[in-house]
Amino acid sequence: MNARTDAGRVEAALARLRQLGERITPARQAVLRVIDNADRADEHLSAEHIGERVAALEPSVHRATVYRTLTALTGAGVLTHVHLGGTGTVYHLATPASEPALEANPAAYGSGDSEPHAHGHGHTHVQCVVCGRVQDAPAGVLDEAARLMREEQGFELDTSHAALLGRCADCAGRT
Numbered sequence: 053m054n055a056r057t058d059a060g061r062v063e064a065a066l067a068r069l070r071q072l073g074e075r076i077t078p079a080r081q082a083v084l085r086v087i088d089n090a091d092r093a094d095e096h097l098s099a100e101h102i103g104e105r106v107a108a109l110e111p112s113v114h115r116a117t118v119y120r121t122l123t124a125l126t127g128a129g130v131l132t133h134v135h136l137g138g139t140g141t142v143y144h145l146a147t148p149a150s151e152p153a154l155e156a157n158p159a160a161y162g163s164g165d166s167e168p169h170a171h172g173h174g175h176t177h178v179q180c181v182v183c184g185r186v187q188d189a190p191a192g193v194l195d196e197a198a199r200l201m202r203e204e205q206g207f208e209l210d211t212s213h214a215a216l217l218g219r220c221a222d223c224a225g226r227t
């Protein structure tokens with residue numbers, strides 16, 4: 053993503069929460085700030101890592117509150133998440149440019165997942181099965197795959213919801 057330089061992403065997320073009538077709590081502000089910083093550093097943080105960094109910012113915020121906050125903010129559409137291999141999940145701030153896509157095709161996402169999801173936006177991720185590193189794939193890398201799935205099977209591929217597994221350049225070179 054190249055949108056890492058704009059300054060007001062946390063402010064924009066807070067404005068959106070206010071618009072939705074959602075509460076602005078110290079925990080929510082801390083979570084947004086931690087994820088914004090991680091996004092800018094090209095990091096992909098799990099709930100556990102976000103919890104650690106929030107604790108450093110706001111020691112009074114309990115870990116369980118952080119987890120609930122992640123679910124609530126994802127449901128409100130200000131965070132997105134990506135499922136990794138195994139049980140991992142990492143979070144990003146949702147970019148305003150992605151918002152129109154949220155409502156664009158809700159019928160395509162009838163999963164039995166109980167967790168709220170902000171779908172249909174964001175970028176494709178890949179994760180190394182050797183070292184666990186998560187990285188962003190180039191924009192549009194799965195566009196052709198998505199087109200083929202749509203045309204041949206009528207299946208709407210969600211290219212940003214889960215990471216694809218493989219081996220990173222370092223690990224592939226060593227083996």
Ligand SMILES: [Zn+2]
Binds near residue numbers: 180183185222223224
């Ligand atoms: Zn690796």
Ligand SMILES: [Zn+2]
Binds near residue numbers: 144
């Ligand atoms: Zn990413």
